[in-house]
Amino acid sequence: MGTETLLEGFAASRRRRALFHALMLVLLVLLAGVAITLGTADLSVADAYLAVLAGLFPGQFTAPPMAENIVWNYRLHRVLFAIVAGLGLAIAGTVMQGILRNPLASPFTLGISSAAATGAAVAIVLGAGLVDGEFLIIGNAFVFALLAAGIIYAMARYRGMGAESMILAGIALMYLFSAVTSLLQYLGTSEEVQEIVFWMFGSLGRTDWTSLGIVTLIVALCTPYLIWRAWDLNALAEGDDIAESLGVPVKRSMTIFMLIASLITAAIICFTGTIGFIGLVAPHITRMAIGTDHRYLLPASGLVGALLLLGADSLARTLLAPTILPVGIMTAFLGVPFFIFLFLRGRGA
Secondary structure, three states, X not given: OHHHHHHHHHHHHHHHHHHHHHHHHHHHHHHHHHHOOOOOOOOOHHHHHHHHHHHHXXXXXXXXXXXXXXXXXXXXXXXXXXXXXXXXXXXXXXXXXXXXOOOOOOOOOOOHHHHHHHHHHHHHHHOOOOOOHHHHHHHHHHHHHHHHHHHHHHHHHHHOOOHHHHHHHHHHHHHHHHHHHHHHHHHOOHHHHHHHHHHHHOOOOOOOHHHHHHHHHHHHHHHXXXXXXXXXXXXXXXXXXXXXXXXXXXXXXXXXXXXXXXXXXXXXXXXXXXXXXXXXXXXXXXXXXXXXXXXXXXXXXXXXXXXXXXXXXXXXXXXXXXXXXXXXXXXXXXXXXXXXHXXXXXXXX
């Protein structure tokens, strides 16, 4: 009887996880279809969809030239970038929370986003960087984000690799890079300060097909490896001693997972600026729905993150139209109430 009950429980869990994945995927497709039609240009829904079909199947469908130009040059890559970026940030947040066993761990709270902002500020105010021209800010943000991950690893390795060491190192770096960014804002001109602040708000308005291709490639290469190593993530989430007893190389695994999550984050935010809360909120929502098994948690969190970021960007484009709000502001408005809910729920438990 006990075995039958256990098998029924496993079957129910599988059905719940499959239903959740399917629901998130359907909602994401529907929202993407709606997002393509949103904008200040006077396009009908039919023209927007015809423009997509005409671009995918030239010769079989025709659409007004203006509709094709607006959809393919302004809207479609933005919608797709929101999906890929939301998926990547959510997966990175899930990995960091898993290896650090801390529900507040994310690229935002560990200082990686702050480091990217400092890199952008250095490029804007000082004009210094490893690359020149239009890629100066992007390159600096990417390099500084990876630099922060390397410093976190080095500090944690010096103190003794562990979850607590990484968290403390990340918090220290977050304050350090925030202070450097504030100093650069103080020294910069009003135009430079305005550009730094706008970059830190986070926006999908600076993305294009090239940036979409780069981010998609990195996320597509990293995600299968993380899912393949999901059992190691499950073991690390239970504690270092348990992971070691199961044969998981704790220090090496934590290093690899941290670097991959940082690479995904750096590749995204160097094009968008600081986008917080996606990597924090999406894993929590998903755990509440399907549990903590990273084999299912990673892809499901990615779908939730994609849905959240695309939804936030859609709201940012419509709430004060024709003014487009930075998506980072919208994710903060969506994320803060959720964490207040989690706090109150935890106090009541």
